[in-house]
Amino acid sequence: MNATTKNGVGQGIVTVNAGWNFSGQAAESFPEHVRRSIPSYEAGHRLVAEISDFFVRPDSVAYELGTSHGELLCALAKRHRQHAEVRWIGIDNEADMVAKARALTADLNNVVIENADIVEYELAKSDLVVSYYCLQFIPPKQRQGVIDRIYDSLNWGGAFIWFEKVRGSDARFQDIYSLLYTDFKLDQGFTADEVLAKSRSLKGTLEPFSSNANLDLLKRAGFVDVAPVFRHLCFEGVLAIK
Numbered sequence: 001m002n003a004t005t006k007n008g009v010g011q012g013i014v015t016v017n018a019g020w021n022f023s024g025q026a027a028e029s030f031p032e033h034v035r036r037s038i039p040s041y042e043a044g045h046r047l048v049a050e051i052s053d054f055f056v057r058p059d060s061v062a063y064e065l066g067t068s069h070g071e072l073l074c075a076l077a078k079r080h081r082q083h084a085e086v087r088w089i090g091i092d093n094e095a096d097m098v099a100k101a102r103a104l105t106a107d108l109n110n111v112v113i114e115n116a117d118i119v120e121y122e123l124a125k126s127d128l129v130v131s132y133y134c135l136q137f138i139p140p141k142q143r144q145g146v147i148d149r150i151y152d153s154l155n156w157g158g159a160f161i162w163f164e165k166v167r168g169s170d171a172r173f174q175d176i177y178s179l180l181y182t183d184f185k186l187d188q189g190f191t192a193d194e195v196l197a198k199s200r201s202l203k204g205t206l207e208p209f210s211s212n213a214n215l216d217l218l219k220r221a222g223f224v225d226v227a228p229v230f231r232h233l234c235f236e237g238v239l240a241i242k
Contacts, residue, residue: 036188039232045072049079055159058083060127064090065118066134070101077108093117123153130161136208151221154242163237165208177234
């Protein structure tokens, strides 16, 4: 049975017994769906763009990991359009998402969208790497390797901007986050059945770590200068500078 919403946003995206994926209908309706699923989604985009001002140089290479429709990458490229030599590279492993991103950025000559798996992708030397709610979908055993390669790829003084869903630091906080986040989704028009179906579909696919566990990943990779830049319940953003 497909989960549906009144406006059709959820139709075909989440099924009770199927695992979540980002292809097909999910890719088609992703922008509207994700805005209803993640608090301050667009505000986070604006914050990433503002932070990028401190790190993008005229000859920079910059990456977005898990670029989906390419909205954030497109906004970054347009914000720095005065630097025509900057290379903006978006990476996504879903062909349907890549097609959407390429269509959105078709008029931007310095943007390239790669259909690739970031677990295996070799990053070039760069000044900025952005991951906006992406790494939480990478299997835990592979996550440290990705963070290691991000650190290695950055030039000295380069930045990793990382937004991620996180778990509570203990069971009490996790319960608070979960209940308040459920209320948020219900307020956004999702039905109780949709919320439950989405949770079931994400089992084994979305595996967030705690804030401290994510900080440990960064430290093991070599990052020393790390600061939080955003927090809303179980959603947070950090800035890590090499």
